Amino acid sequence: MNAGLMDQFIAVEKYTMTTDSNTGEKLQSWSNYTNAWARIQEAETGAESVDADRREHKQSVVFTVRFDSGINVKDRIVWDGRYFNIINIANINRDMYQRIQTELTQ
Secondary structure: OOHHHOOEEEEEEEEEEEEOOOOOOEEEEEEEEEEEEEEEEEEEEEEEEEEOOEEEEEEEEEEEEEOOOOOOOOOEEEEOOEEEEEEEEEEEOOOOEEEEEEEEEO
16 A cells, blocks of 8 residues: 555544433534544445435445554544445555445435
8 A cells, every 4th residue: 555645634533422411311422533644435336215205325435544443333434524434444454554434425
């Protein structure tokens, strides 16, 4: 992997569940875990479906970053103001890099 191809700056966010102390309601939130340089490969195709009378467009995007054992499939990636759900993580080159397969749903 040529490190020069990692030319896009991304953020990885962790999902957290907290409880409101006043109401006891469970609140979902995202917090920044780390920022990293990544190589981005966008799929040339996408999918479109209708779910509950709502049209959804899905696009696959693969991010390649330096290895970080703290990143898992419950996290998400923020790039260019968009949120990408992590689908799969593959460790490559003896844990030197991670290839993170994501899906953008709009």
